[in-house]
Structures are given as structure tokens and as C-alpha cells.
Amino acid sequence: MSKPEKKLSEIVFGRRATPSFDGEPIPSEDLRAILQAGLHAPSGYNIQPWRFIVVQSPEQKKRLRAASYNQGKVEEASAVIVACGDADGWRKDLDEMIAQGREGGMPESYADQARSSVPNYLSSFTSEQMHGWLNKQVMLAYTHMMLMAEVLGYDTAPMEGFEQDKVHEMLRLPLSYWVVALLAVGHLKGLDKFDGGRFDMKRTVFGEEFGKPLK
Ligand SMILES: Cc1cc2nc3c(=O)[nH]c(=O)nc-3n(C[C@H](O)[C@H](O)[C@H](O)COP(=O)(O)O)c2cc1C
Known part of the structure; x- marks a missing residue:
């Protein structure tokens, strides 16, 4: 019998970045449900430039830990989802995206526009701009996965502490x-992290223009 899902509001206000995991393997149906949630995220032009490498074997987790400033939770987690963007994804995926869209009712005029505007827009990017664009798209899918994992009763740890070149090499990623x-998923071991709190809305949200309080 499947466990009851947690409420999203409970997760949004109660989730912590998990400091340590117990290492129990994650059932493949749960892992797939988490991944599917990410793959259903929106993306610019629906081009879905994300790619995910799921690391579960002890040997690979050990190597990934070494490429992640020796963060112990990388090795302890049940699975670590390495979230990547493919700068050339659109070149391969545009036709498929349009074909899928057409099946779902995308008008021919929209398809025509996408055929020209996607290459125009994305081929104009510098590598820095492309990385910025990929970060934006991939983090949305990543966040869907993090929240779905928590809904299903798992604990998660988001991580940016890794070395790009080392992770690239150990996962044999295309150029x-x-x-x-990185997103570590598993079950908390020991005490959870402290609650760092969040700034009050008055500090970070404005109404109508910068500096004006939201009414
Ligand atoms: C994109 C991102 C990268 C992070 N990278 C790391 C990391 O490499 N190592 C780590 O221990 N925590 C990392 N964190 C966790 C943050 O420190 C943590 O989310 C923050 O202190 C707020 O705590 P909370 O998530 O428990 O509310 C990261 C969080 C985010 C969102």
C-alpha cells in the first residue's frame, strides 16, 4: 500500500536542506515519480534542455563526492540527481518538440514561428548567456523534483558545491x-538542520515598482 502524500504547503514551509542521509536504497517507482515531476516542468519554448544523471551505485557516489568538495551527503544519499543542461539540446529536439506539440493541438502558425525563432534566439547566445538560460530552465525542473520527492516522504538536499570539470569528467558528459x-534524495539520518528563517516580505517584495511596499 502506498504511503499518503504530504501536503505541498507543509513541505514549502517545513522542508530543510538535509544534512545527513541513512543511505537506504530508493524504490525505482518512487525515483521515477520524482523524475517525471521534473520532466513535466515548463521551459522556454517547451524545449526541455535539461538532462539528468541519476547516481546510485556506491562507486559512483564515492567519485561524485570527491568531485563535490568531499560533501558526505553525496555518498550517504539514496540517489543523487545530477541536473545538467544541454546547450545543443534544441538543435536535436526542436523538430520533436514541434511534432509533440502538433499532436497536442499546437497551431501550424505557432510551429512555423518556433521553427525560426528558437534557432534565431538560442544560436545568438554567448556561452555565458547559454549557461544563464540553462540554469533558469533546469532549476525549474529540479525544483519540481525536489518538491515531489518531499511530497512522497523523502528528504532532500540541494547542492551547488561541486567542481564543474570534475563532475563532467567522472560522468563522461558530452561537451x-x-x-x-546536484539533488540528493533519501531519508534523514540524525538531527535535521536548523531553520535559518526567511526575510520578511517587506524586505524582498515590492508593489508596482521598486521600493514601494506591496499593499
Ligand atoms: C542551489 C542551492 C545550492 C546549495 N548548495 C549547497 C551545498 O553545496 N552544500 C550544502 O551543504 N548546502 C547547500 N545548499 C543548502 C542551503 O544552504 C540551504 O538551502 C539554506 O541554508 C536554507 O536552508 P533550508 O533549505 O534548510 O531552509 C544549497 C541550496 C541551494 C538552493
Whole structure:
């Protein structure tokens, strides 16, 4: 019998970046449900430039830990999802994206526009701009995965502490891949992290223009 899912509001206000995991393997159906949630995220032009490498074997987790400033939770987690973006993904995926869209009711005029505007827009990027664009797209899918994992009763740890070149090499990533972040998933071992709190809305949210309080 499957466990009851946690409420999203409970997770949004109660989730912590997990400091340590018990290492129990994660059932493949749960892992797939988490991954599917990410793959259903929105992306610019629906081009889905994300790619995910799921690391579960003890040997690979050990290597990934070494490429992640020796962060112990990388090795302790049940699975670490390495979230990447493919700078060349759109070149291969545009036709498929349009074909899928057409099946779902995308008008021919929209398809025509995408055929020209996607290459125009994305081929104009510098590598820095492309990395910025990929970060934006991939983090949205990543966040879907993090929240779905928590909904299913798992604990998660987002991580940006890794060395791009080392992760690239150990996962044998194609040159066009850019590693965005790691997501460790598993079950908390020991005490949870302290609650760092969040700034009050008055400090970070404005109404109508910068500096004006939201009414
Ligand atoms: C994109 C991102 C990268 C992070 N990288 C790391 C990391 O490499 N190592 C780590 O221990 N925590 C990392 N964290 C966790 C943050 O320190 C943590 O989310 C923050 O202190 C707020 O705590 P909370 O998530 O428990 O509310 C990262 C969080 C995010 C969102």
C-alpha cells in the first residue's frame, strides 16, 4: 500500500536542506515519480534542455563526492540527481518538440514561428548567456523534483558545491553539457538542520515598482 502524500504547503514551509542521509536504497517507482515531476516542468519554448544523471551505485557516489568538495551527503544519499543542461539540446529536439506539440493541438502558425525563432534566439547566445538560460530552465525542473520527492516522504538536499570539470569528467558528459546542481534524495539520518528563517516580505517584495511596499 502506498504511503499518503504530504501536503505541498507543509513541505514549502517545513522542508530543510538535509544534512545527513541513512543511505537506504530508493524504490525505482518512487525515483521515477520524482523524475517525471521534473520532466513535466515548463521551459522556454517547451524545449526541455535539461538532462539528468541519476547516481546510485556506491562507486559512483564515492567519485561524485570527491568531485563535490568531499560533501558526505553525496555518498550517504539514496540517489543523487545530477541536473545538467544541454546547450545543443534544441538543435536535436526542436523538430520533436514541434511534432509533440502538433499532436497536442499546437497551431501550424505557432510551429512555423518556433521553427525560426528558437534557432534565431538560442544560436545568438554567448556561452555565458547559454549557461544563464540553462540554469533558469533546469532549476525549474529540479525544483519540481525536489518538491515531489518531499511530497512522497523523502528528504532532500540541494547542492551547488561541486567542481564543474570534475563532475563532467567522472560522468563522461558530452561537451555541450553544463552541470547546474546536484539533488540528493533519501531519508534523514540524525538531527535535521536548523531553520535559518526567511526575510520578511517587506524586505524582498515590492508593489508596482521598486521600493514601494506591496499593499
Ligand atoms: C542551489 C542551492 C545550492 C546549495 N548548495 C549547497 C551545498 O553545496 N552544500 C550544502 O551543504 N548546502 C547547500 N545548499 C543548502 C542551503 O544552504 C540551504 O538551502 C539554506 O541554508 C536554507 O536552508 P533550508 O533549505 O534548510 O531552509 C544549497 C541550496 C541551494 C538552493
